[in-house]
Amino acid sequence: MPKTKFQNVVFTVIMACIMVYGMIVYNVALNTGGVTNETFLLALHEMPIMVPIAFVLEFFVVEKLAARLAFSFMRPTDRPQLITYAISTMIVCIMCPTMSLIATLLFKEPSFGTWIQTFGCNLPMALLWQLLYCGPLARFLFRLIFAKQMKADAAQQSEETYAC
Numbered sequence: 001m002p003k004t005k006f007q008n009v010v011f012t013v014i015m016a017c018i019m020v021y022g023m024i025v026y027n028v029a030l031n032t033g034g035v036t037n038e039t040f041l042l043a044l045h046e047m048p049i050m051v052p053i054a055f056v057l058e059f060f061v062v063e064k065l066a067a068r069l070a071f072s073f074m075r076p077t078d079r080p081q082l083i084t085y086a087i088s089t090m091i092v093c094i095m096c097p098t099m100s101l102i103a104t105l106l107f108k109e110p111s112f113g114t115w116i117q118t119f120g121c122n123l124p125m126a127l128l129w130q131l132l133y134c135g136p137l138a139r140f141l142f143r144l145i146f147a148k149q150m151k152a153d154a155a156q157q158s159e160e161t162y163a164c
Helices: 005-032 037-070 078-106 112-145 147-163
Strands: none
Touching: 005 037, 005 078, 005 112, 037 078, 078 112, 112 147
């Protein structure tokens, strides 16, 4: 999807915001015993801390590692949608334990057991949230933001194809 470094930054910011907010809402609900209207407001308090951490991890470390892992069992000739799912799954497999550890250290009583419990509770939700809601929404918003640029790129590619 992103073709330039700037587009990659924008996409990663969108993805980090949606993913982190969803996971914070989930963890606040676990900690308070359920979801109320207040849950959505309480989740906003951790966003300024967790979104930058998620962005830096994803942009500088996890993205490249996840792609390498995904292409250890996928081929570049596989359907693009399946490649997207494979990369997204690998991102969750790396980010979930890492972000669970960071959240444990920052917001809970830090211990190995607390981290493992947090990670165990978060993994199913993170995977479903990423694959079914966050990822599609982030890609939709990205396409909406860069619609003109993507159309121009497609037209230019089309012209280059016919010129040959």
